Amino acid sequence: MKIRQLVPSLATLGAILALFTATAALKAEPLCSQATLSGTYVTYSAGTVGTGTPYASVGKVTYDGHGNGTSVGTRSVAGAVTQKNTGTGTYTVNSDCTGSKNFGGPGGTNFDFVVTADGREIFFIVTNAGTVLTGRAVRLDNSRN
Numbered sequence: 320m321k322i323r324q325l326v327p328s329l330a331t332l333g334a335i336l337a338l339f340t341a342t343a344a345l346k347a348e349p350l351c352s353q354a355t356l357s358g359t360y361v362t363y364s365a366g367t368v369g370t371g372t373p374y375a376s377v378g379k380v381t382y383d384g385h386g387n388g389t390s391v392g393t394r395s396v397a398g399a400v401t402q403k404n405t406g407t408g409t410y411t412v413n414s415d416c417t418g419s420k421n422f423g424g425p426g427g428t429n430f431d432f433v434v435t436a437d438g439r440e441i442f443f444i445v446t447n448a449g450t451v452l453t454g455r456a457v458r459l460d461n462s463r464n
Contacts, residue, residue, distance in 0.1 A: 351416040355438040357384030362392070364443070364454025372397045374452060378404070386410055390422060419446075 358381070365375045378392015386409055393402045408422030412434060420430045432443035438458060445452040 350414055351412050351418075351434060351436055351438075352414065353386050353410075353412050354384040355412050355416065355434055355436070356382035356388075356410060356418075356441070357438065358382065359459045360441065360456035361459060362390075362441075362454060362456035364445075364452050366445070366450070366452035368396065368450050368452065370449075376404075376454075380456060382410065388420065388422070 360380050360382070361377075362380050363375075363377045368374045374394065374396050376392050376394035378390055378394075380388055380390045382388045388408045388410060390404075390406045390408070392404055393400065394404055406422045406427075408420055408427070410418060410420035412418040416434050416436055418432050418434060420432065422428050422430075429446045430443045431446050432441050434441045440458070441456040443454055443456070
């Protein structure tokens with residue numbers, strides 16, 4: 320093969336390798352850990368509890384980056400509003416950015432969630448039997464460096 324033919328072939332090969340490398344990087348799983356949840360988040364949820372009783376809540380949850388959290392908020396259950404509800408909980412974040420948490424200990428509320436790799440948003444669902452409750456949490460910008 321002549322040098323003139325070899326140079327375009329090497330350039331084509333390089334472009335193909337670059338394309339495969341870029342595609343593999345796009346498919347790479349995000350890497351999350353306990354530390355992904357760190358700071359204070361504003362949160363809301365809505366759905367039903369028990370036999371279809373309407374439920375809604377807003378509040379703040381603060382995560383310590385080590386598997387612990389605290390919450391404070393307001394909730395409405397069938398129109399009965401209670402304010403300044405507080406709680407503590409624990410959480411686990413998997414490397415694929417899925418996780419679970421429990422607030423209130425045994426008999427408390429259990430959640431499954433997905434957190435964005437940068438830790439800015441959490442999408443969650445309550446997994447307690449008889450509950451249809453979903454929500455979202457967004458980290459306050461000033462709560463994490």
